[in-house]
Amino acid sequence: MNETGNEKPRPPVFVVAPARRCGTTLLQRALNSSGTAIIYGENFMFLEVFPGSLPGILGNLPLKKARTREVREQVLAGNYDIDASAMFPDYEDYARTMRSQLYQVAGYYRKWSLSYDRQVWGLKHQIRRAESFAAFMNFFPRARFVFIYRNIFDVARSDRARFPNDYPSAENFAALGRKWRHNMDFMRSVRRDNVLHIEYAEIESDGQRFVSLLEEHCGVPGIKPDVFSHRINVSPVIDTLDAQETKTSYRPPASLSLAEYDALRLETSDHCARFGYPVPSPEELSSALRQPQEDDQPRDAR
Secondary structure (H helix, E strand, O other), X not given: OOOOOOOOOOOOEEEEEOOOOOOHHHHHHHHHOOOOEEEEOOOHHHHHHHHHHHHHHHOOHHHHHHHHHHHHHHHHOOOOOOOOOOOXXXXXXXXXXXXXXXXXXXHHHHHXXXXXXXXXXXXXXXXXXXXXXXXXXXXXXXXXXXXXXOOHHHHXXXXXXXXXXXXXOHHHHHHHHHHHHHHHHHHHHOOOOOEEEEEHHHHHHOHXXXXXXXXXXXXXXXOOHHHHHOOOOOOOOOOOOOHHHHHHOOOOOOOOOHHHHHHHHHHHHHHHHHHOOOOOOHHHHHHHHOOOOOOOOOOOOO
């Protein structure tokens, strides 16, 4: 380990998107290529489920302390003819213990990352419940966040290709659109110095500038630009691959039916206009599928 006990811990880095297939894996690969950082895979319990429960536990603490103490004292005094549903051994200690668990998980990630000689640790994440992730951000004010965005129509085609069983009907694309829309509203509203907002398309249009921004924001020098020169969007661990996919680790975007396209468009066209994303016609989507250069990740970081 290079970090000493007297050195202030370096902030963790969280790469966050409003949905799958927005580029979190690409940024994970880029940051990991530095040799300084190690960005792990998704952990929804750590980043959403558990922190999302903590505001309800920690909120209104004086009242909860008083109520649980009153019930406990009556029971200990021999009054068993009361409803003791609110009884805790000590509510303040319980709240403190629950909060500390979140930081113990962070300590677990940091400990093992340092043992791998990586001074910066983090995770990639796609938001499921924005309110819960907002709570996580509040518990880690020193962390660095990278918010990456992508046109929902590109997201839908890529996600359909990777997870076809998740889209048995047009309503599933409508649900994807609603989730993307809600999470985009939340993410775009966050304006903090520790949050870097980037567009997926920016990586390809000005790759060198993007790498510099990412290195500076995350405190991770040495990102290898050649990471951006090839596409990886499937895994032999969780996907059934054909021969070409096994060779390239890449699966081309899938098509959308007219009904699926309309379901997605009706949910997202206003937000696409607000955020500057073109809404392609069904014909344009079909044409794009025939173009080999219209792929799922940037080709280089010029």
